[in-house]
Amino acid sequence: MSASPSPWERATISAISDLTPRVKSFTFAPETPFRFRPGQHVDLRLTAPDGYQARRSYSIASAPSADGTIELAIERLDDGEVSSFFHEAAEVGDAIELRGPIGGHFVWDSDDGGPLLLIGAGSGVAPLMAMIRERAGQGSAVPALLVLAARGWDNILFRDELLALEARTDGFELVFALSREAVRRDRDHGGRIDQALAAAALARLPSPPTFAFVCGSNAFVEAATSAFIEAGLDSKIIRTERYGG
Amino acid sequence: MATRGFIGRRTPEDHAARTPPGQALTTDFPVLSAGPTPRIKLEDWKFTLKVGPRPVFAWDWKTFDALPKTAFTRDIHCVTTWSKLDTKWEGVTIDDLLAAAGMEAATPFVLAHGFDGYSTNVPTADLAGSKAMIATTYDGKPLTPDHGGPARLLVPHLYLWKSAKWVSGLQFTEVDTAGFWELRGYHMVGDPWREQRYHDDP
Numbered sequence: 001m002s003a004s005p006s007p008w009e010r011a012t013i014s015a016i017s018d019l020t021p022r023v024k025s026f027t028f029a030p031e032t033p034f035r036f037r038p039g040q041h042v043d044l045r046l047t048a049p050d051g052y053q054a055r056r057s058y059s060i061a062s063a064p065s066a067d068g069t070i071e072l073a074i075e076r077l078d079d080g081e082v083s084s085f086f087h088e089a090a091e092v093g094d095a096i097e098l099r100g101p102i103g104g105h106f107v108w109d110s111d112d113g114g115p116l117l118l119i120g121a122g123s124g125v126a127p128l129m130a131m132i133r134e135r136a137g138q139g140s141a142v143p144a145l146l147v148l149a150a151r152g153w154d155n156i157l158f159r160d161e162l163l164a165l166e167a168r169t170d171g172f173e174l175v176f177a178l179s180r181e182a183v184r185r186d187r188d189h190g191g192r193i194d195q196a197l198a199a200a201a202l203a204r205l206p207s208p209p210t211f212a213f214v215c216g217s218n219a220f221v222e223a224a225t226s227a228f229i230e231a232g233l234d235s236k237i238i239r240t241e242r243y244g245g
Numbered sequence: 246m247a248t249r250g251f252i253g254r255r256t257p258e259d260h261a262a263r264t265p266p267g268q269a270l271t272t273d274f275p276v277l278s279a280g281p282t283p284r285i286k287l288e289d290w291k292f293t294l295k296v297g298p299r300p301v302f303a304w305d306w307k308t309f310d311a312l313p314k315t316a317f318t319r320d321i322h323c324v325t326t327w328s329k330l331d332t333k334w335e336g337v338t339i340d341d342l343l344a345a346a347g348m349e350a351a352t353p354f355v356l357a358h359g360f361d362g363y364s365t366n367v368p369t370a371d372l373a374g375s376k377a378m379i380a381t382t383y384d385g386k387p388l389t390p391d392h393g394g395p396a397r398l399l400v401p402h403l404y405l406w407k408s409a410k411w412v413s414g415l416q417f418t419e420v421d422t423a424g425f426w427e428l429r430g431y432h433m434v435g436d437p438w439r440e441q442r443y444h445d446d447p
Contacts, residue, residue: 004430004443004445004446046253047246048252048253052253053267055267081253085251090250094250095249103430106279214281218276226281239279240280240281
C-alpha cells in the first residue's frame with residue numbers, strides 16, 4: 001500500500017517565473033523535503049487571517065531533485081480563488097502550507113521502461129514534464145513521445161526546454177498541436193488532436209507504447225483518448241488525469 | 246498559519262453548513278477517472294451481486310431497468326476538494342436491489358466493481374437505509390459515459406471515488422478489502438465531514 005502523504009508542512013516560495021501569459025511557475029522549498037515519483041501531485045493550503053482555508057491540488061512539474069524543491073505550474077483562472085492569490089499576491093519568500101506526495105496511478109519512473117506516450121494540453125503538461133525531466137536526468141534511452149496541444153506557440157508551457165530536449169535526439173520526440181495558429185515546424189499539427197495526428201504520432205515511436213499518460217481538461221482527455229484509441233492505441237495502457245468541467 | 250496576502254472567497258453563509266472542511270463549492274460537474282471512458286452498450290451491460298467469489302444474482306439492462314426507482318437530491322463531495330450541492334439522481338437503492346434479489350446484506354463490507362476494472366470498498370452500513378443507489382439518470386437524463394453511464398454506484402455522503410463509475414457489480418466480503426484508490430493511499434471509509442482523504446487520516 002502506498003504511504004500516506006506528509007502532514008501539512010510549511011513550504012517557502014523560492015522562485016517565480018512566467019511560463020506563458022496565463023501560467024506562472026512557482027518553486028517551493030518544503031521545510032521537510034519528501035520523495036515523490038514523476039506524475040504525483042501535492043495539495044496546497046492557504047489560510048486567511050480569520051482562519052478560513054482553501055486548498056487545491058497541483059501536479060508536480062519538476063523531477064525529483066536532491067534539494068527537495070518542487071515546481072508547480074499555476075494557471076490563472078478568471079474566477080480562481082487560489083490562482084488569483086498566486087498570480088497577484090504571492091512573492092518569493094512567502095510561505096504556504098503543502099502536503100504530498102499524492103497519487104499512485106499516474107506515475108512513471110525511468111525504471112518502468114517504455115516506449116512512453118505522453119499526451120497533454122495547456123497546463124496539463126505539468127505531470128508529463130516531471131516524467132520527461134526524470135527521463136532526461138536519468139540519461140534514459142526509453143523512447144518517449146510528447147504530443148502537446150496548445151492554442152498557439154506562445155501558449156506552450158516549457159516550450160524552449162522541450163525543444164532543447166528534443167534536440168538531444170536521445171529518443172525523445174515532440175509534436176505540438178496548435179489549435180489557433182499556423183504551425184512553425186513540419187512535424188507539428190494545426191488543429192486539434194484527431195485520428196490522423198494520432199496515427200502519425202504513434203508512427204514516430206519504434207514500437208507500440210507500453211505506457212500512455214493523458215492529462216488536461218476532461219473535454220481534452222475524452223477527445224484525445226478517443227482519437228488515439230481509434231488510431232490503434234491499446235486503451236488498457238492509458239492512464240488519465242483530468243481537471244475542470 | 247495565516248498566508249500573507251490571502252483573503253479567500255468564502256462560501257455564502259447558507260451554504261457553509263453544507264460544505265465539509267477543506268472543500269469549495271462548484272457549479273460545474275468535473276470529471277475524474279483513472280483511465281479512458283469505457284463505452285458500454287446496454288445489450289452488453291450486466292450487473293452481478295456476489296457473496297465472496299460466488300455470484301448470487303444478476304440482471305441484464307432490461308430487468309434492472311424494471312426495478313423500482315428512487316429519486317435522490319444530494320450534495321456530493323470529491324476528494325480533489327470540490328463539492329456540488331443539490332445534485333439530482335435517479336436509480337435503484339441498494340435496499341431495493343437486495344430485496345429484488347431476495348437477500349439481505351451478507352457481510353459488513355462491500356467491494357464495488359466497474360467495467361473498467363476499477364474497484365472501491367464501502368462499509369455495508371453506508372449502503373443500507375436508502376443512503377446509496379445504483380444511479381441511472383443525472384439531472385433527469387440518462388447518465389452519460391463520462392459520468393459513469395449507463396449506471397454508477399452513488400454513495401453521496403462519502404467522497405465520490407467510492408461512487409464507482411460504470412458499475413458492474415457489488416461483492417460482499419468478509420474482510421474490508423482495499424480497492425483501486427485505497428491501495429494507492431486513499432482512505433478505507435472516506436467520510437468528507439471527518440476529512441478522511443488519505444490512508445492515515447483519522
